[in-house]
Amino acid sequence: MSLPASVKLVEVGARDGLQNEAQPVSSADKIRLIDDLSIAGVGYVEVGSFVSPKWVPQMAGSQDVFAGIQRRAGTTYAALTPNLKGFELALQAGADEVAVFAAASEGFSQRNINCSIRESIQRFEPVMSAAAEAGVRVRGYVSCVLGCPYDGEIAASQVANVARDLHAMGCYEISLGDTIGTGTPGATRNLFETVAQHIPRDQLAGHFHDTYGQALANIYAGLLEGIQVFDSSVAGLGGCPYAKGATGNVATEDVLYLLNGLGIHTGIDLDALIQAGNRISALLNRPSGSRVARARSSQLD
Numbered sequence: 680m681s682l683p684a685s686v687k688l689v690e691v692g693a694r695d696g697l698q699n700e701a702q703p704v705s706s707a708d709k710i711r712l713i714d715d716l717s718i719a720g721v722g723y724v725e726v727g728s729f730v731s732p733k734w735v736p737q738m739a740g741s742q743d744v745f746a747g748i749q750r751r752a753g754t755t756y757a758a759l760t761p762n763l764k765g766f767e768l769a770l771q772a773g774a775d776e777v778a779v780f781a782a783a784s785e786g787f788s789q790r791n792i793n794c795s796i797r798e799s800i801q802r803f804e805p806v807m808s809a810a811a812e813a814g815v816r817v818r819g820y821v822s823c824v825l826g827c828p829y830d831g832e833i834a835a836s837q838v839a840n841v842a843r844d845l846h847a848m849g850c851y852e853i854s855l856g857d858t859i860g861t862g863t864p865g866a867t868r869n870l871f872e873t874v875a876q877h878i879p880r881d882q883l884a885g886h887f888h889d890t891y892g893q894a895l896a897n898i899y900a901g902l903l904e905g906i907q908v909f910d911s912s913v914a915g916l917g918g919c920p921y922a923k924g925a926t927g928n929v930a931t932e933d934v935l936y937l938l939n940g941l942g943i944h945t946g947i948d949l950d951a952l953i954q955a956g957n958r959i960s961a962l963l964n965r966p967s968g969s970r971v972a973r974a975r976s977s978q979l980d
């Protein structure tokens with residue numbers, strides 16, 4: 680399969696990245712990060728999530744973050760919503776789109792959202808109805824698609840079952856999450872081939888954490904499978920509160936460098952993105968998780 684001419688990058692740093700941050704990050708700092716990303720030309724930003732603040736305290740201020748950002752025309756500002764309550768809060772906050780999130784493994788589903796996979800799908804039904812009524816598009820996530828910290832190996836057919844359920848209930852795009860970053864390009868190709876038997880490739884996305892250093896290779900494998908949407912996190916922020924030891928998502932700067940090198944259009948300015956990533960990394964008192972950002976910054980020293 681030939682490579683796509685353009686790719687959509689879903690920026691998850693402010694949500695997937697910061698949800699796991701040990702130190703508190705103020706709403707003002709999150710707003711600054713999102714505004715920096717908008718200036719860099721990022722077309723899709725997950726601003727936060729409307730989940731129980733007892734489960735994920737870092738996302739408690741998502742309402743304020745939505746209220747404070749400068750929206751750039753052409754950028755979609757989205758939120759995660761695990762249930763109807765979350766959806767209603769996201770709607771009030773002015774989210775353009777929402778995402779529901781399920782898992783391919785029972786162990787992760789229980790730890791992450793306190794219910795079985797089947798119960799989670801049932802819980803999403805009122806979200807889908809309310810979203811349809813409000814004219815809000817819903818993205819669907821499946822976690823642990825290439826391995827689970829609790830249940831171990833996950834069959835691609837099991838991922839396909841959950842992805843198919845989300846798609847059938849109306850999710851316009853299904854993001855397949857390698858939550859613990861154990862996937863390899865071979866497993867990634869097999870996964871997309873299996874799931875694409877049920878869902879068109881242009882409605883699938885790849886979401887790779889870089890724990891084992893395979894994320895860029897997995898994205899390249901995804902591109903070869905005809906996948907045109909990838910999730911990534913500026914400065915490689917993050918991890919997952921329910922997947923111990925998992926590192927952040929693949930860094931957006933590194934994905935952009937890869938795509939630029941392949942002549943694939945994203946609409947994002949690499950220098951401005953590096954600045955955004957360096958600013959949040961400085962604020963968190965650590966070097967950027969992006970190798971491209973570190974290399975570029977050391978060349979400037």
Ligand SMILES: CC(C)(COP(=O)([O-])OP(=O)([O-])OC[C@H]1O[C@@H](n2cnc3c(N)ncnc32)[C@H](O)[C@@H]1OP(=O)([O-])[O-])[C@@H](O)C(=O)NCCC(=O)NCCSC(=O)C[C@@](C)(O)CC(=O)[O-]
Pocket residue numbers: 695698728729730731732733734735759761762764765766768780791792793820821822823856857858886919920
């Ligand atoms: C789903 C629940 C709520 C179930 O949690 P529960 O305890 O079973 O739910 P509950 O309905 O019994 O509610 C418990 C309390 O939470 C409140 N509550 C209930 N819902 C909401 C809401 N929407 N917003 C705010 N508050 C809420 C509710 O009002 C109640 O408050 P209390 O009466 O005790 O004061 C909980 O497990 C939860 O919030 N989990 C979120 C976990 C999470 O955010 N994980 C990270 C995102 S997923 C991810 O990162 C993976 C991904 C997407 O990036 C892809 C990948 O890499 O794999």
